[in-house]
Amino acid sequence: MAAPIKHILTAIATVCTIISLSTAHAADEPENIIKFRQNVMKGNGAHITNIAAVVKGQVTTTANLAADAQAIADGLENFGKLFPTGTEGGKTNALAKVWDDRAGFDKALADAQDAAENMIGAAASNDIATIGKALGALGKSCGGCHKPYRKKM
Amino acid sequence: MLCSSVAFRDARRTLTTTVTLAIFSFCAFASENTSSAERVSRGAYLLHAAGCVACHTDYEHGGTLLAGGRALKTPFGTFYTPNITADPKYGIGNWNKHDFITAMTRGVSPDGTHYYPVFPYTAYSGITADDLSDLWAYLRTVPLSRAPNRKHDVKFPFSIRLANWAWKLMFFRPVTHRTESTHSPEWNRGSYLVTALGHCSECHTPRNLLGATKSKYAYAGTKQGPDGEKVPNITPDRETGIGDWSQSDITWLLQTGFLPDGDVVGSSMADVVEHSTSHLTVDDQSAIAIYLQSLIPIHNSVQTNKEAEQSDVDNW
Numbered sequence: 267m268a269a270p271i272k273h274i275l276t277a278i279a280t281v282c283t284i285i286s287l288s289t290a291h292a293a294d295e296p297e298n299i300i301k302f303r304q305n306v307m308k309g310n311g312a313h314i315t316n317i318a319a320v321v322k323g324q325v326t327t328t329a330n331l332a333a334d335a336q337a338i339a340d341g342l343e344n345f346g347k348l349f350p351t352g353t354e355g356g357k358t359n360a361l362a363k364v365w366d367d368r369a370g371f372d373k374a375l376a377d378a379q380d381a382a383e384n385m386i387g388a389a390a391s392n393d394i395a396t397i398g399k400a401l402g403a404l405g406k407s408c409g410g411c412h413k414p415y416r417k418k419m
Numbered sequence: 420m421l422c423s424s425v426a427f428r429d430a431r432r433t434l435t436t437t438v439t440l441a442i443f444s445f446c447a448f449a450s451e452n453t454s455s456a457e458r459v460s461r462g463a464y465l466l467h468a469a470g471c472v473a474c475h476t477d478y479e480h481g482g483t484l485l486a487g488g489r490a491l492k493t494p495f496g497t498f499y500t501p502n503i504t505a506d507p508k509y510g511i512g513n514w515n516k517h518d519f520i521t522a523m524t525r526g527v528s529p530d531g532t533h534y535y536p537v538f539p540y541t542a543y544s545g546i547t548a549d550d551l552s553d554l555w556a557y558l559r560t561v562p563l564s565r566a567p568n569r570k571h572d573v574k575f576p577f578s579i580r581l582a583n584w585a586w587k588l589m590f591f592r593p594v595t596h597r598t599e600s601t602h603s604p605e606w607n608r609g610s611y612l613v614t615a616l617g618h619c620s621e622c623h624t625p626r627n628l629l630g631a632t633k634s635k636y637a638y639a640g641t642k643q644g645p646d647g648e649k650v651p652n653i654t655p656d657r658e659t660g661i662g663d664w665s666q667s668d669i670t671w672l673l674q675t676g677f678l679p680d681g682d683v684v685g686s687s688m689a690d691v692v693e694h695s696t697s698h699l700t701v702d703d704q705s706a707i708a709i710y711l712q713s714l715i716p717i718h719n720s721v722q723t724n725k726e727a728e729q730s731d732v733d734n735w
Contacts, residue, residue, distance in 0.1 A: 311681030318677060322667060402675055409676065409683040418648050418686045 296353045303348035304358075306341045313338050314405070317385075321398045331389040331397065338404070339382035346375055359417040367414075374411035381407035455556060462557025465550050468703070469543070469616040473694035475500045486510075486564035491537055492646045495630060496573030498537045506563040519555050520548075524593055526583075533583035535571070536591070536630065544593035545615035590631035602713075605702075609710025612703055617695070622650045622687065638714055640721040648686045649721050656716035669708035673697065 313334040319325040354365050364371050381404040388400035466472055477488040477500075487502040504510040511519070518529040526540040527533055534540060546554075576582050596615055598607050613619050624632040625641035639660075640652035652660040661669070668679045673696035676684045684692060696704065 308680075314677065314681035315679070318671065318675075318681070322671060324667070405675055405677055405683050409685065409689055412683060412685050413689065416685070419651070 294350075297356055299348055299350065299353050300356060300358045303345065303353075306345060306348065310338050310341055310408070314401070314408075317389075317397065317401055321394060321401055323394075328392055331392075332386070335382065335385040335389040339379065339386060342375065342379050342382055346372060361415050361417055364415050371411070371415055374407075374415065377410055378404070378407040458553045458556040459560055460557075461550075462553040462555070464698070465554050465616065466557055467695050467698040468612060469546070469554070470618065470691065470695045471503075471554075473690045475503050476694075478690075478694075483562070483564045483566065485558075485561050486566040488566055488569060493537060493630070494643065495577045496571065498535060498571045498573065499569035501568045502564055502566050503558065504561050504564045505559050506565055509565050509567055510563065511558075512563070516552065516555050519558070520551050523551060523554075526587060526591065532580055533587060535573075535577075535583055536586065539618040539621045541591055541632075542594075542615055542618035542621060545596040545611070547596060550616075586629065586631075590629070603709075605706045605709050606713060608703065609706035609708070612699075612707050613710050617707070619653070621645075623653050636717060636719065638711075639717040639719040642721055645687060651721055652717065652719050653711055654714045654717045654719075655712055656718050659718055659720040660716060661711070662716060666705065666708045666712060669711060670701070670704040673699070673704045673707060674701075 316325075316330060316334045320328055320331060349360065349364055349371075351365065354360065354362055381400075385397075385400045385404050388396045391397065472485070474489060474491070475485045475487050476482055477486070480488070482488050483504075485503050487500040489500045491498045491500065502510040505512040507513045514522075514529060521527055521529075522534065523540055523546065524544040526536070526538065526544075571578075594615070596611055599610070602610075620632055620637055622644050623638045623640060624634070625636050625639065626632055626643070638652070638654050640650050642649050644650035654660040655662040657663055664679060671677055672679075672684060673692065675697070676689060676692040678684055683689070696707070699707075
């Protein structure tokens with residue numbers, strides 16, 4: 267077999283394998299999206315814990331504050347896209363109300379985004395009292411969405 | 420001078436807007452002489468510490484402070500809290516101090532009616548006479564509200580008030596708070612804040628079929644808390660309680676509502692933090708933590724959604 271034909275056949279085979287692989291594990295299965303959004307949230311928790319460690323005086327390095335605050339804002343930026351129809355069932359703690367009252371959910375998200383932006387500003391101030399205040403307000407905004415839209419423990 | 424430096428520390432550490440109130444009362448505690456203005460401000464502090472505000476104010480529907488009307492759902496039916504402002508017709512304006520103390524410590528109204536134990540007089544019977552006087556002094560100063568009381572919506576036989584009398588015969592033992600000399604003053608303060616004022620066991624201790632708390636499982640959590648919520652185990656058991664929390668994890672939660680993993684506490688505990696524990700002084704928050712960490716660990720898993728998620732991850 268001539269070399270060019272061999273290459274073409276290999277290429278075709280590779281394409282077929284990729285297609286079959288991706289159909290066997292279809293992308294954007296509801297369970298994958300649910301896991302994904304839960305991980306975004308767990309990340310928020312981790313960044314909050316880091317900021318809190320500085321506020322509590324357990325860690326004196328303030329170098330990471332800006333990155334932690336930015337990461338929360340970025341995570342929230344895309345969070346609304348992670349609730350497509352079809353992801354309301356299964357292993358999720360999101361309540362059906364997320365889909366029934368989408369406007370309210372988006373409002374709670376926008377409030378949290380504002381609080382996260384405010385956190386970024388506070389982080390830049392390097393003033394612990396200001397950072398602590400912003401963190402408290404951010405926490406309130408997290409609760410402002412969890413209370414109506416997340417299952418109780 | 421001392422008070423103002425404490426004030427500064429508090430303001431930095433408790434992160435609450437109402438911290439001035441706490442400082443005010445802290446300063447009042449420090450003072451020997453209790454003028455009536457001091458009594459009133461101490462009363463305001465105690466009102467928060469004891470959680471009266473959250474139960475007797477219908478925040479969800481924009482209700483006036485202490486005007487009642489908040490619905491409390493229980494397995495026995497729905498209770499609506501009464502108006503406890505000093506309005507003579509709609510509130511408790513024509514009560515005297517003795518009436519108030521009898522209601523708080525014996526669960527009996529001026530006309531001899533027995534209250535339902537949803538009003539946590541079982542815990543409040545341990546409040547000191549001094550603190551009750553201060554609470555009373557403050558209640559006389561709250562703006563009056565003409566909000567009428569709403570009838571409870573309770574199932575038979577609990578709808579009969581006489582049943583409360585029988586219930587109390589079986590389960591109600593007024594407590595007197597004694598100082599335990601084998602423990603530190605901080606521990607004793609914590610014990611008083613948790614058992615008498617904070618009535619934490621009203622939610623965190625499981626109940627029997629008749630709604631009495633099972634003292635053997637004090638603070639071990641329950642799957643059937645108020646409003647049908649699951650309430651976690653707060654004994655220092657490592658696996659199922661808060662044994663792996665540090666003292667500062669606990670005070671941080673009481674101040675801000677943040678859990679050690681950065682999540683925010685939810686359900687009725689969010690109200691407890693907002694209207695009660697975040698208003699306390701740092702010293703009182705620490706005292707609560709010290710007391711909780713000294714409890715006997717009880718192994719009782721109140722499985723949470725997060726744990727269900729976790730075990731799924733483990734299988735996978």
